[in-house]
Amino acid sequence: MKTIENEPCVSVIMPCYNDGQYIQETIQSLKEQIWKDIELIIIDDGSDDAQTIQVLREIEYPRMQLMHTDHIGPAAARNRGIQAATGKYIFPLDADDLIEKEYISRAVQVMEKHPNMGIVYCHGDLFGEQTGKWDLPDYNFRTLLQDNIIFVTSLFRKADWEEVGGFCEELKAGMEDYDLWLSILGLGREVYQFPETYFHYRIKPVSRTTKFQQSDEAVQETYVQLYERHKDLILQHIDEYCIDLRRTMIDQLRQNRQKGIEIERLKQEIVELKREIASQSAEPKKDSKMKKIIQKLFGK
16 A cells, blocks of 8 residues: 555544444444554434443544534434544445445545545445345446446545535435435546455345335435436536436336336246145145245245
């Protein structure tokens, strides 16, 4: 790793709402960072879990602020933390996720080398309720214009956050990170993505993200808000935006047709198997075949 004279401080912003069972592991991954000039700002966003409250009292970190907010949500909690931050760079890290030791150091080096760089991030994977690679496409401006492909645990400049007005607190259901990225791109900034996987995203049985994805109304309303907030940026690239949107729609229609064909085929197999079972006693191999069909159909 190249050394940087007068190393700039990085402010790690960590909202916490009842994540006491995970936060110590997250902070340990922060303590192991190669980059040492880090201040940690934890925002206890109204936790009411006894374990979390106790754990927050016991946390030790060389340079730390512990703030308390009244369950105002991740966007507002991050904004309060960044307002109090002294670092040149901001690095949001949720209280249940993990990062590799090289992440912050390499991200700062890219920022320092490229004055117009606005966002630096990496590839990620999943752990917890699901495991494996996080299937996000590689960074592409046109793809980002259509949908969010950058997770919030990315490095950006506090000066840019100030210029665009921070995370949008009006987006109650989520996507405030996507809103911030579009705002930073609106400043003419660049984005860099490492090919390595430095970020590990914890999947929990229920989260704000899963609730958002399960509500069609919330998704539709949020994307309307995002369009209205970034209409100028979209209109600057309206041809690419419309072409890519049409391609996405066609691809989704094709996928839906393929799924429909597969479902109909599996349904027919089940009907035929039921007829066999009704006409003669079920054999173990038939039970096994039924289970395989059901697993394929319902993913269970």
